[in-house]
Amino acid sequence: MGIVVANDTVMRNQYLRLMTRVSAVLVATVGLASTASAQPRGITVYTDVEFNGSSQTFSQAMPDLRSVGLNDTISSIRIPTGETWEICEDINYGGRCREVTGRVGDLRDMALNDQISSMRRVSGAPGFGNPRSGRYSANDVIVYTNPNYSGRSVEITGDTPDFRSIGLNDQVSSIQIPNGGRWEICVDIDYGNQCTVLTSDVPNLQRMGWDNRVSSIRRVDNTTARYDRYGGNATQPTLVFYSQPNFRGASQVMTRQSNTDVIARRGSLRLNGIGAWRLCDTYGTCATIDRDVPNIAALGLSDRITSVRQLSTADYRRSR
Numbered sequence: 001m002g003i004v005v006a007n008d009t010v011m012r013n014q015y016l017r018l019m020t021r022v023s024a025v026l027v028a029t030v031g032l033a034s035t036a037s038a039q040p041r042g043i044t045v046y047t048d049v050e051f052n053g054s055s056q057t058f059s060q061a062m063p064d065l066r067s068v069g070l071n072d073t074i075s076s077i078r079i080p081t082g083e084t085w086e087i088c089e090d091i092n093y094g095g096r097c098r099e100v101t102g103r104v105g106d107l108r109d110m111a112l113n114d115q116i117s118s119m120r121r122v123s124g125a126p127g128f129g130n131p132r133s134g135r136y137s138a139n140d141v142i143v144y145t146n147p148n149y150s151g152r153s154v155e156i157t158g159d160t161p162d163f164r165s166i167g168l169n170d171q172v173s174s175i176q177i178p179n180g181g182r183w184e185i186c187v188d189i190d191y192g193n194q195c196t197v198l199t200s201d202v203p204n205l206q207r208m209g210w211d212n213r214v215s216s217i218r219r220v221d222n223t224t225a226r227y228d229r230y231g232g233n234a235t236q237p238t239l240v241f242y243s244q245p246n247f248r249g250a251s252q253v254m255t256r257q258s259n260t261d262v263i264a265r266r267g268s269l270r271l272n273g274i275g276a277w278r279l280c281d282t283y284g285t286c287a288t289i290d291r292d293v294p295n296i297a298a299l300g301l302s303d304r305i306t307s308v309r310q311l312s313t314a315d316y317r318r319s320r
Helices: 002-038 223-233 313-319
Strands: 045-046 050-060 076-078 086-090 094-100 118-123 143-148 150-156 174-176 182-186 191-198 216-219 239-242 248-255 269-270 276-281 286-289 305-311
Touching: 045 118, 094 150
Parallel strands: none
Antiparallel strands: 045 050, 045 076, 086 094, 086 118, 143 150, 143 174, 182 191, 182 216, 191 248, 239 248, 239 269, 276 286, 276 305
């Protein structure tokens, strides 16, 4: 019996040591989990290098750090795992910008020490970030007051006939358009004067001669539904003239009330709505169309179009 008691004592001591180790592991695990959950989400900035000095943590975009007294004072940054932030040297995300992750102990290494004036989340949490990171819908357009997608920005979700309503008339310098999107920008409100269709991002509208000229914008779909946008409804058919074949280049919308003498014999025409149109040039040569024309040269017109007239059903039948 004495041997049995000795063996029981050894086994009990081994069990106690094992449970002590398990408890230690559990405590350490809980401690790590608590530390991780306590780590603030968002960017923490410090006024001194190596995470010293005054600090503040931000979970939302900061277009102007002057509002919190941190303009041109940041020297180091901490960012939680999985998040990326964009830091910029000017307010409203202007000037030189850099995307950063993790820890940056000394912003002198990036030549941005005491130079940051705005910052925004790029990825890592829904509901924040900039347009390039997927914050906006794939169907939206973002316009900017400065080139290279900087300055003040506005998300546009649908046709906007007057940029004065969003405070951006004649102020747009760059545009981001989602893949597959087609948007028409125009010089005047209500889609008047010169217009052009964009199908991809434009980092600098000045290169197109459109800097600070946009006053209205509308979506151009690839379905028949797009036709109604040009005329308002099916009872107001329109023509869209393009300066290049295959519906490319600068465009101008024509209605029954529009002025003529708008386009040379080169280019293309899109007929929006039901009906037919009669086009004549300066020499009196005319052509009737009832569908899209990818190349105006195919109509046989010899000079600038000076007369555009919508035909009634009876007129159309007589012209055939």
